Amino acid sequence: MLPFLIRRLGQAFLVVLTVGLLSFLMFRFVGDPVVSMSREDATVAEREALRESLGLNDPVPVQFATFIGRAVQGDFGISYRNQRPVSDLIAERLPATLELVFAATVLALAIGIPLGVVTALRPRGALSNIVQGVSLVGVSTPTFVTGIMLILLFAVTLRWLPSFGRGETVDLGWWSTGFLSASGWRAIFLPALTLALFQMTLIMRLVRAEMIEILQSDYIRFARARGLPDRSIHYRLALKNALMPVLTITGMQIGGLIAFAIVTESVFQWPGMGLLFIQAVQFVDVPVMAAYLMFVGLVFVALNAAVDVTYALVDPRLRVRG
């Protein structure tokens, strides 16, 4: 087990280093940091002093090492646009994005699993047909269109829910949460639903496929032969086993959700990291772009490594392949 663990973590480390290199190259060579950071009327001498103090005259490998060293300590420099440390900006925006992703995941599981079970048990039923039709159109509808349509229906026409922002937030230490106020709950519903839709169809299809396969297996037939009631067979025996892969996939998709939140946050003006990133792209705020890339890369690598290691713990055959 130990050699596998070391090899897997070594791989993860290499990928993180590659992403770090990409971030660094972007930081260093996209635009000129000195021009972006100094005043318009700065003299040549002032610019040169800034260049020296930023370490831009050092050899590039040394600069890379410094960049990584600072990144490890959470120092990603100063945002060109806001003139504030990037780490502060990210720390401020992180709770909003994580709460949105959390709410979307819960929503996707809470709706996706029952729909998957129902469509597996009654594949020719009316509900199954409706779900199939809706998901067909859903696959071809981009997230931002779904979001706009929800706003048009629930915010503009019916005026039930707000269309932008987080509502009232409560500070718990450095973490600001929207879950402690009624307006926070109202504000998160539409963005969470928009973000959850893709996940939901994925979970539904997965549960359906797993359930259909399991319901044909020998132990289910044996349980039927013994005369166990349907309800107990479907939910206690079949669903329990169908849920294992669902939970792993859901866990692995969290990184993707954080990235897809860019679009959702943009539609609902949700003050999270995605909105920060898209504004950074629009204004070529390179330090923020580089930090966001590092962050998402880290989340992806950590999730994938965690899943692989868990699998290896559960199934010894996987340890050999690495």
Add this chain to the structure above:
Amino acid sequence: MSGVASPSAPAGLMGQFLASPKAMISAAVALLLILSAGFAPLIAPHDPFALGTFNLMDSELPPVWAEGGDPRFLLGTDTQGRDVLSAILYGMRVSLIVGFAAVALSAGIGTLLGLLAGFRGGWLDAVLMRFADVILSFPTILIALLVSGIARGVLPDARQGDYAIYVLILAIAINEWTQYARTVRGQTMVEASLDYVKAARISGLANGRILGRHILPNVLSPVIVIATINLGLAVLAEATLSFLGVGMPVTQPSLGTLIRIGNENLFSGVWWVVVFPAATLVMLVLSVNLFGDWLRDALNPRLG
């Protein structure tokens, strides 16, 4: 459904097509939309770029069937008095140009790299496939946004609008070539071990000729299927980037840009400015996707 002839034979494919209502309807809708986008300058009732012809008196008119609609503007007008239907036709043209160009670029590069990787093997294969793995492990939207952000930083400010379309095509293609490369590589490895390739080698043909004349035709059917499916994805990706404000500029709007502009005025109740472009986008992508699905089932290639 099950055709008598072999599914790969052209006659069989046509027979299957005529037997499937899903295929015929989706192909008809897709073709209608593509043609009307192509002939936009001829069929559009107004010219959405001729600013001088706009009249602010005509602004924010609802569609013709709603109260206060004007028969000159079938789907209503926007805040500047621009005809929504004409804007959609021209916008769809831009969306499709980006979509087709991105598909052509990624299919070309992906097929070429896949052929080389599968035929040569060795370090070239290892490097290319690792690179493809890295790209595939990150979400499309993130990579596309990074490409667009870098392009904004590198290109001169004044020319951003002119280059926007090329940046978009590159940002989308950089994600999509991987799928062609992987599939073609696998198929090439299979083909390269078959007797006809050995025979060609023994008879002294150059490698380039073997790849181009003998292997390429045999790996094309999965490429066509992936290209059809990816056209829908490319149009969606373009729309998303333009909606986020890093795609096509307002002076040369695509469907995504139109939806972005309409979204800014959503609260004044001018729903038609956003709903019709959105509906057109969904219809276009849905019809292309359905046709792609059918083509995949009909040709049934091994997709890697």
